[in-house]
Amino acid sequence: MDEVPDEEIAQAEHDPASSGHDHRGITAEDGTLAEHLAVVHGLDVPPAVSPTTAEGLHDRLHDSSKAADG
Numbered sequence: 001m002d003e004v005p006d007e008e009i010a011q012a013e014h015d016p017a018s019s020g021h022d023h024r025g026i027t028a029e030d031g032t033l034a035e036h037l038a039v040v041h042g043l044d045v046p047p048a049v050s051p052t053t054a055e056g057l058h059d060r061l062h063d064s065s066k067a068a069d070g
Contacts, residue, residue: 004045004057012043012061023068028054033068037061 021040026032028051037043037054041061045054059065 004043004049008043009057009060012037012041015042015061026068028052028068033058036068 023036026036028034033051033054034045034047034049037045037058041058043057043061045057049057055068058068
């Protein structure tokens with residue numbers, strides 16, 4: 001299974017883009033969350049990553065549970 005390297009996650013956590021942006025219309029199920037992670041957070045998520053894992057990564061970047069809902 002493809003994984004996102006810890007180093008890339010740590011770098012994305014310290015990116016100023018991790019806060020202060022809109023999440024309307026973003027869902028893990030339709031692929032828009034993976035696109036958001038790549039474009040806004042600079043974190044490429046392999047297609048094999050589950051929607052739940054993508055949501056968890058996004059929550060980690062925002063230090064918030066259900067970050068895409070806010």
